[in-house]
Amino acid sequence: MKLPRKILSVFGTRPEAIKMFPLCHALAADERFDARICVSGQHRGMLDQVLEIANIRPDHDLDLMKPDQSLDALTAKLLTGIGAILDIEQPDIVVVQGDTATAMCGALAAYYRKIPVAHVEAGLRSGDIHHPWPEEANRKIVGSFARWHFAPTETAAAALRRENVDPGAIHVTGNTVIDALHWITARIADEPELAAGLAPVAQRFAGRRVIGVTSHRRENFGDGMAAIAAAIREIAELDNVAIIFPVHLNPNVRRIMAAELDGLDNVALLEPLDYPHFARLLDIATLMLTDSGGVQEEAPALGKPVLVMRETTERPEGVEAGTARLVGTDRQRIVAETRRLLGDPEAYAAMARAHNPFGDGKASRRIVDVLAG
Incomplete structure (x- = not known):
């Protein structure tokens, strides 16, 4: 044997x-x-x-x-x-x-x-x-x-x-991230309490279009992170919008985000979410703003458009398929592309319904x- x-x-x-x-x-x-x-x-x-x-x-x-x-x-x-x-x-x-x-x-x-x-x-x-x-x-x-x-x-x-x-x-x-997402969404369906911690913020923002945000890339530290924070603050001023942002533990992220976004009524700055709660955030979000690699793969599996706050991506398949769009760290472009998706149902549907290539x-x-x- x-x-x-x-x-x-x-x-x-x-x-x-x-x-x-x-x-x-x-x-x-x-x-x-x-x-x-x-x-x-x-x-x-x-x-x-x-x-x-x-x-x-x-x-x-x-x-x-x-x-x-x-x-x-x-x-x-x-x-x-x-x-x-x-x-x-x-x-x-x-x-x-x-x-x-x-x-x-x-x-x-x-x-x-x-x-x-x-x-x-x-x-x-x-x-x-x-x-x-x-x-x-x-x-x-x-x-x-x-x-x-x-x-x-x-x-x-x-x-x-x-x-x-x-x-x-x-x-x-x-x-394998899609394997993981299928596994965790099935678990949450059977055990909703696994992601129940997001219920208060979901209730608080009920009826609003929720934008999920993640940001942690080293190359964005400094000016890039400051521009992202300023863009999120401007997006928060749009009508009927709420932002849920689990903030990375790195002080280079937390310091800038807290200075720009603390105290805004329609922005929830959360501690980092465990995996079930992050899957739940993907589920309730209208769209995702991220500089993460994994989110570019995960969000399209749930039909959520992704705006990628990076200058380049090693996942061009998402951009080519139409599930993701590169917006860099330019404040005006981040805001403009978010406005476009929120204001143009056809543009939103084209990204949401695009085939996930991952x-x-x-x-x-x-x-x-x-x-x-």
């Missing part, structure tokens, strides 16, 4: 956890694998919320989060910390997801030990090494030596082929089958 292959999944941020837990479930349920999990704790509280709701119990937790640590200090701790776990576990395969420092260091530590790397959400490219920063560099590093490249879309696969990645190593699977909720199963082959 063939022994199961030991596979170690490495992740450490909230977005990674959301996109990895469906795959972790699938690996754990498959007798062809001895599945283990290492979390870095690159995000702490936000990571733990996802682990709890998804019933994920890591085998190793490095707990590396420190306030305001530099990227090089974080990278050094990640590389040596994950490397020590690899020496203990000696897995046959290491799985990383996306473009975080944890993903890059997990893959690099595996490469140093000649352990094959599987890259989930491979092939995303903005074409600008500084936007998003440092994510564009992180994912290119992983892509330079991964053995399995699990591209969420054909566009991502094409980007890898342009970089001379072996076409036989590229597998178009869809994005998957069908079966990506994890496809990845497991490839790794078992």
Whole structure:
């Protein structure tokens, strides 16, 4: 009888956890694998919320989060910390997801030990090494030596082929974030209390058009974040509009948003939402303003237009399909595009009804089958 292959999944941020837990479930349920999990704790509280709701119990937790640590200090701790776990576990395969420092260091530590790397959400490219920063560099590093490249879309696969990645190593699977969203919306339908914490603010804004906001990108810190805050304040002045904004814990975000938006009657600045409550926000929102990558994939699955407050996106499929529109961090453009969607039913319907190009909720199963082959 063939022994199961030991596979170690490495992740450490909230977005990674959301996109990895469906795959972790699938690996754990498959007798062809001895599945283990290492979390870095690159995000702490936000990571733990996802682990709890998804019933994920890591085998190793490095707990590396420190306030305001530099990227090089974080990278050094990640590389040596994950490397020590690899020496203990000696897995046959290491799985990383996306473009975080944890993903890059997990893959690099595996490469140093000649352990094959599987890259989930491979092939995303903005074409600008500084936007998003440092994510564009992180994912290119992983892509330079991964053995399995699990591209969420054909566009991502094409980007890898342009970089001379072996076409036989590229597998178009869809994005696991859609697997996760299907899972959590089904849970909420069965257990509404999981997202009941948004009920007071939803009731407070009943009858208004709710705009959901997320913003946290490093490249937007400073002038970009200030422009986003000013745009949100101007949007809040529109008739019959309310804004729900779970504010990232980073002080570079919180300080600016609080200064501009605190005290406005139709703006709810919330603590970061756990995954069920964030899914509920997507459900009640009319549209989303974001600089997040994941929201560009999640919101269209629920028929919600996305205005992307970044200069570039590594998810051009959404823009091409019409589910998302790039607006940058220019205050006037953010406001103008929001006004257009709120004031033009045909423009809104065109984005809301556009086909979501990011998957069908079966990506994890496809990845497991490839790794078992």
